[in-house]
Amino acid sequence: AQSVSQHNHHVILSEAASLELGCNYSYGGTVNLFWYVQYPGQHLQLLLKYFSGDPLVKGIKGFEAEFIKSKFSFNLRKPSVQWSDTAEYFCAVNANSGTYKYIFGTGTRLKVLA
Amino acid sequence: NAGVTQTPKFRVLKTGQSMTLLCAQDMNHEYMYWYRQDPGMGLRLIHYSVGEGTTAKGEVPDGYNVSRLKKQNFLLGLESAAPSQTSVYFCASSYRGGYDEQYFGPGTRLTVT
Numbered sequence: 341a342q343s344v345s346q347h348n349h350h351v352i353l354s355e356a357a358s359l360e361l362g363c364n365y366s367y368g369g370t371v372n373l374f375w376y377v378q379y380p381g382q383h384l385q386l387l388l389k390y391f392s393g394d395p396l397v398k399g400i401k402g403f404e405a406e407f408i409k410s411k412f413s414f415n416l417r418k419p420s421v422q423w424s425d426t427a428e429y430f431c432a433v434n435a436n437s438g439t440y441k442y443i444f445g446t447g448t449r450l451k452v453l454a
Numbered sequence: 455n456a457g458v459t460q461t462p463k464f465r466v467l468k469t470g471q472s473m474t475l476l477c478a479q480d481m482n483h484e485y486m487y488w489y490r491q492d493p494g495m496g497l498r499l500i501h502y503s504v505g506e507g508t509t510a511k512g513e514v515p516d517g518y519n520v521s522r523l524k525k526q527n528f529l530l531g532l533e534s535a536a537p538s539q540t541s542v543y544f545c546a547s548s549y550r551g552g553y554d555e556q557y558f559g560p561g562t563r564l565t566v567t
Contacts, residue, residue, distance in 0.1 A: 346496075349494070374555060383558040383561055386556075430496060432556075434551075434552030434553075435552070439552060440502065440552050441499060442499070442556065444489075446494060446495055446496040447494075447496045
């Protein structure tokens with residue numbers, strides 16, 4: 341069965357620190373990959389997505405992610421976090437095999453200290 | 455465009471009561487989904503639909519039923535609520551299923567006592 345692992349459940353950083361959140365998936369075929377963010381009290385919104393092409397994907401608000409096929413990973417990065425990045429971050433995978441389902445990771449709760 | 459809307463935003467039920475959550479989207483999306491979000495468990499798919507008149511089971515379908523009579527609406531029903539169904543419920547839609555991003559509604563916080 342497909343699964344998505346986010347190993348960091350809680351992360352606390354100071355402003356201006358660099359961020360890297362891990363995401364690993366288990367599926368041997370072609371995948372579509374997503375990172376969503378949920379700010380406190382709000383609904384999920386898309387940060388970035390990867391379907392094909394350049395494995396380094398840039399998203400909104402200075403976030404980027406790198407798809408490393410050999411490691412089954414899609415880690416999220418930001419060079420310098422801000423207090424407003426405090427949120428929960430979810431990695432999601434869709435196996436490009438005709439299924440219309442997405443598998444979400446358990447989420448990483450990020451707190452940025454001002 | 456309103457995007458994806460959910461009704462109601464909050465609800466408290468007693469064990470055994472029934473209710474229906476309504477999800478509506480105005481983006482002409484074919485695919486719609488219901489998830490539940492619980493602490494430490496991320497989002498888990500309850501049911502989904504790949505078009506008007508179709509529904510399919512997700513990861514955690516027990517205790518829930520759904521209907522997609524109109525393309526823009528996706529209803530989630532709880533026939534006999536249980537405390538284990540206390541959760542935040544999110545509806546989402548997408549244009550081409552897994553090939554596109556999902557657009558999420560604001561959520562419904564349900565408490566079953």
